[in-house]
Amino acid sequence: MTGFLDRLFGRVRLGGWLAVAAPVLAIVFAVLITSVVLLVAGKPPVEAFTTLADYGTQPRTMVLILNSGVMYYISALAVAVGFRMNLFNIGVDGQYRIAALVAAAFGGAALVPGVLNTVLVIVIAMAVGALWAAIAGLLRVTRGVSEVISTIMLNAIATGIGSWLLQEHFGVLTGNDLGTRPIPEGARIPGMPLVAGTPLLVNGLLVLAVVLGVAYYVLLSRTRFGFELRATGKSETAAVASGVSVKKMIVVTMVMSGAVAGLIGLPELLGASYKYSNNFPTGLGFTGIAIALLGRNHPVGMAVGALLWSFLDNSSNQLQLIDISKEIVQIMQGVIVLSVIIAYELVHRYRIVADQRRVGRQLAGSDGPGGGNGGNGDVSGRQAVEETA
Amino acid sequence: MTATDVSVDRPVGTPAAQRFRLSGPVLLLGLAGLVVVLSLARVITGANDITSAGTVSAALGLAVPIGLAGLGGLWSERAGVVNIGLEGMMVLGTWFGAWGALQFHSPWAGVLAGAAGGALGAAIHAVATVTFGVDHIISGVAINIVGVGFTEYLSQLVFTDMPGGGTKNSPQLPKMGTVSLSFLNDPLRTVEAKHWFVVSDFAGVLRGITQDVSWFTILAIVLVPLSFYVLWRTAFGLRLRACGERPLAAESLGVNVYLYKWAAVIVSGVLAGLGGAFLSLVAAGIYRDGQTGGRGYIGLAAMIFGNWRPGGLAGGAALFGYTDALQLRQGGVSVHALLLVVALLLVAVAVYQLVRQRRGGAALITGVVAIVVFMVFAVTDTVPEQFTSFTPHLTTLLVLSLASQRLRMPAADGVPYRRGQAK
Numbered sequence: 001m002t003g004f005l006d007r008l009f010g011r012v013r014l015g016g017w018l019a020v021a022a023p024v025l026a027i028v029f030a031v032l033i034t035s036v037v038l039l040v041a042g043k044p045p046v047e048a049f050t051t052l053a054d055y056g057t058q059p060r061t062m063v064l065i066l067n068s069g070v071m072y073y074i075s076a077l078a079v080a081v082g083f084r085m086n087l088f089n090i091g092v093d094g095q096y097r098i099a100a101l102v103a104a105a106f107g108g109a110a111l112v113p114g115v116l117n118t119v120l121v122i123v124i125a126m127a128v129g130a131l132w133a134a135i136a137g138l139l140r141v142t143r144g145v146s147e148v149i150s151t152i153m154l155n156a157i158a159t160g161i162g163s164w165l166l167q168e169h170f171g172v173l174t175g176n177d178l179g180t181r182p183i184p185e186g187a188r189i190p191g192m193p194l195v196a197g198t199p200l201l202v203n204g205l206l207v208l209a210v211v212l213g214v215a216y217y218v219l220l221s222r223t224r225f226g227f228e229l230r231a232t233g234k235s236e237t238a239a240v241a242s243g244v245s246v247k248k249m250i251v252v253t254m255v256m257s258g259a260v261a262g263l264i265g266l267p268e269l270l271g272a273s274y275k276y277s278n279n280f281p282t283g284l285g286f287t288g289i290a291i292a293l294l295g296r297n298h299p300v301g302m303a304v305g306a307l308l309w310s311f312l313d314n315s316s317n318q319l320q321l322i323d324i325s326k327e328i329v330q331i332m333q334g335v336i337v338l339s340v341i342i343a344y345e346l347v348h349r350y351r352i353v354a355d356q357r358r359v360g361r362q363l364a365g366s367d368g369p370g371g372g373n374g375g376n377g378d379v380s381g382r383q384a385v386e387e388t389a
Numbered sequence: 390m391t392a393t394d395v396s397v398d399r400p401v402g403t404p405a406a407q408r409f410r411l412s413g414p415v416l417l418l419g420l421a422g423l424v425v426v427l428s429l430a431r432v433i434t435g436a437n438d439i440t441s442a443g444t445v446s447a448a449l450g451l452a453v454p455i456g457l458a459g460l461g462g463l464w465s466e467r468a469g470v471v472n473i474g475l476e477g478m479m480v481l482g483t484w485f486g487a488w489g490a491l492q493f494h495s496p497w498a499g500v501l502a503g504a505a506g507g508a509l510g511a512a513i514h515a516v517a518t519v520t521f522g523v524d525h526i527i528s529g530v531a532i533n534i535v536g537v538g539f540t541e542y543l544s545q546l547v548f549t550d551m552p553g554g555g556t557k558n559s560p561q562l563p564k565m566g567t568v569s570l571s572f573l574n575d576p577l578r579t580v581e582a583k584h585w586f587v588v589s590d591f592a593g594v595l596r597g598i599t600q601d602v603s604w605f606t607i608l609a610i611v612l613v614p615l616s617f618y619v620l621w622r623t624a625f626g627l628r629l630r631a632c633g634e635r636p637l638a639a640e641s642l643g644v645n646v647y648l649y650k651w652a653a654v655i656v657s658g659v660l661a662g663l664g665g666a667f668l669s670l671v672a673a674g675i676y677r678d679g680q681t682g683g684r685g686y687i688g689l690a691a692m693i694f695g696n697w698r699p700g701g702l703a704g705g706a707a708l709f710g711y712t713d714a715l716q717l718r719q720g721g722v723s724v725h726a727l728l729l730v731v732a733l734l735l736v737a738v739a740v741y742q743l744v745r746q747r748r749g750g751a752a753l754i755t756g757v758v759a760i761v762v763f764m765v766f767a768v769t770d771t772v773p774e775q776f777t778s779f780t781p782h783l784t785t786l787l788v789l790s791l792a793s794q795r796l797r798m799p800a801a802d803g804v805p806y807r808r809g810q811a812k
Binding site for chain 1: 473513516517521522523524526527528530531532533534535536537538539541542545546556683686689690693773775776778779782783785786789790791
């Protein structure tokens, strides 16, 4: 038994496969839980999943999945920027809604022609999102208000101000739908016929999502700013010691997160409905949080997460055909998120224990006093790891 | 804010001479002063609803779920577990409360079921944060997502087949009994209707808190001193709070930190579940999707406002409940009158800062803010109805940004704990 554990903890080198194993296991676990819930309600789980899979792989659905996935992904990026610095921007939801509303109003007013208008919409969306997020950042650094609470409150305030702006200032009634004036054709971004076998077009803002994903990677992993951001997230004291101004970092990160959040509404504004109305998608900020957790803030991981989420959302309606309520998908999404975070935590612990054993063994092997039983080596090994971690 | 609750647990060695001390008489005086200010604003603006019995009664009803959620937050954060999942646990409470009441044809069965529903959500939070050491906020956010999905699925499954029920709401729920001091009703109503300065306002407030008070409200109010007693006056509470301040020290004294954290989180879920059950059973008499409307978060804010103390938390809940109630009662006019109240209170604060604390700069800033608020009040007639919807949230934000400097949360709040890390 000890031999097996030794092999498992001590000698087997843990590659990147564990990082992939965690989400896969979590999804399997979520499927199991969902099956149990379905069975309790007397519904056939296998049929439910095959229905989801069948519908999800049709060309038309694939386009829909990509299109919602684009928004989910941008939202996840906005959240992830904050997460990397231990900043919980729960307010992405309010930031993107207020940004999209103001940007749509300016775009619809057609102040400048053609492509300039597109640029204007993008700039305004980013600026409004950034400003709205900056409130929370400034409150945190000047008054010490936790950004978790302040952004939640700002979400509610954004809802109120948004509906006031829409009803009293920006809104035009078309039929029953109150919305801003549509953005003129010259400023719209055309769709792309990427998927064969369906007339539906993939939202052109897919390009924006890809660019943002790459920019996110480069910024965080290849620049000094990104390094400082991650360092502050890992250890504030260490960051301060190396000359990082934590207050400045908090405000800048919050503003960046808000600016990205401002972009969430663009696929809808520039590529789908061209206006902000009462039917504008809501709650994307919270979807973004879930996906950022799912993808562990990694640009590729989040892309996979966004597609998975979007697949579940888009295919869920189909379940009603076999008399299963589509809300089962929400349960599944929730369980996936919860089990993924627990799985990551377990993998993380497993790694630490394995590293401790490995270091302990090396220390025990290299010098005499540790002896063969590994007791001393174990302790010093743990200390070594804790100091590096 | 009870008198006892501020006087205990004062950090040793802080100079208390210049600090404002809240004792029983001062508190009563303050409350009376508040009514006078409100009365003044009412007479000036004619917004009779800001002290009417209806508003006070609504405020009491709205403060209860916020207060229960806040108490829930208090229990878990005192044991060092940040509980942003209160909202999700409350959502579970609304559904299970409604289900229990319908299933067993008794509102009190609904209360128990709601508590159990909240505890269910809390158990998930405890597994994730206490047992597995997941980041508390991440787990809480996940629970909020799960809570909403789970209840929506369940209502689809259960309420759709009931007469009067639908995919997003339950049938009408059995009513819960209320108590009234009915001999006070008529005389107070007469006085209130006169709209005399101060006198009528007191009559309105009294009538609001003595007529048609639900038994559930009384239960909730009792839970505040009870929580204080358990957390600050028993060995169990001392150990629980030790887990929130110095888990490793608690561990070295033989306290099973995991057990205490688990207990605290479960109690937290029970309280949040009760808050949810109150919303569906008493406040609305029906379960609806999205009924909580973020009250779990406001409860958390009330707890922070109350400096992680039961008394302060109750004060915060009352404040947020009151602003919430105003938007229901002639929202625009009442909230507009509230601006005047805020301006007057700010003037009082500025005078206090200048005369008692001799902080001229601070007094100047407060004074300028007071003037700005008064200007806004003077140039507008009413507040747009959309703005009144976020009055409680804005109040929360303002209060936190003004007061957060003096708040002290439990030292190990939100820090993952693992047994055996003490060196």
